[in-house]
Each structure stands twice: as C-alpha cells, then as structure tokens.
Amino acid sequence: TYEKLWLVAAMVLIVGFIATITYGSVGLGIAMVDDSEDTLDPNEINDHEQFGDPGVVQVGENEYEAYVRAQTWTYNPNTIEVPENSEVTFYVTSPDVIHSFSLVGTNVNTMVIPGEVSSMTVEFDEPREYGVVCNEYCGQYHHDMEGTVEVV
Ligand code: CUA
Known part of the structure; x- marks a missing residue:
C-alpha cells in the first residue's frame, strides 16, 4: 500500500540524514562519542582533585582525559596537547561565569556553566x-x- 511506501521513504531519509552527519564528523577527523554533565561546587573548583591542577591525564592505551577550567578570560591549561589516534574526554567547568568550549571549525561546542562539568x-x-x-x-x-x- 502507499502507507508502507511512505514509511520506507521516511526511513531512507532518516538513514540518509544520519549518514550525512556521520560523514561530516569523519570528514573532519573528529567524532563525538558522548556528551553529559555533572555538578560541582564552584567555590571548591580551585581545590578540586582534577580541576585544581587541570591538564591531560592518560587513562588507557589511546584514551585520555583533559580537565579544563574555563575562566575569565582564558582556558587553563591554555594549550592542550594530545596524540593522534586518541580518544579524549574533555571535562570543562567554570569557577566564575558562563563560558563555552568550542573547537573552531568542528561541531565540538559545549556551554560551560559555573558548578557544572560539561563533558564530551x-x-x-x-x-x-x-x-x-x-x-x-x-x-x-x-x-x-x-x-x-x-x-x-
Ligand atoms: Cu568566556 Cu566568552
């Protein structure tokens, strides 16, 4: 019936969209895997185990965690160095006001809210x-x- 045809057409479109998005990510040599948020007391950020001394930590063979403080008006650390063929989870928080952490020319872009940990x-x-x-x-x-x- 026509109804089934429309369903199939809709499915093809959806798969097409997903393929386009996936291709867009791969084309940049970058792929986002996960995106979530935790909470933190903004007053304790400077004494926090990771955010007090932020930076890159190796957690697996090709896996890294990058802790970053976004604060007026810089990023700490300001330069984050990671090896190629790596999977990096960024944890970003702010001790003061709302910022964002955005990689230019990519779809990696997260708002950074005081007391919340944005991760991707x-x-x-x-x-x-x-x-x-x-x-x-x-x-x-x-x-x-x-x-x-x-x-x-
Ligand atoms: Cu930080 Cu704008």
Missing part, C-alpha cells in the same frame, strides 16, 4: 591544531578568550 568525548585521528574559543559573552575580554588543542 572526541576522537582525534590526524595531527592538527584546533583553536578553542568562547561563544558565550562573558565580559570585557570575551573576544580574547582563546586556547589551543594540538593533536601531535
């Missing part, structure tokens, strides 16, 4: 340098808030 897992296939920018207005030097992810 990204696969980096090839050596490349990504700019990190803040897309949320956070005050006087918002436009200077930049960092770098170096895949080496």
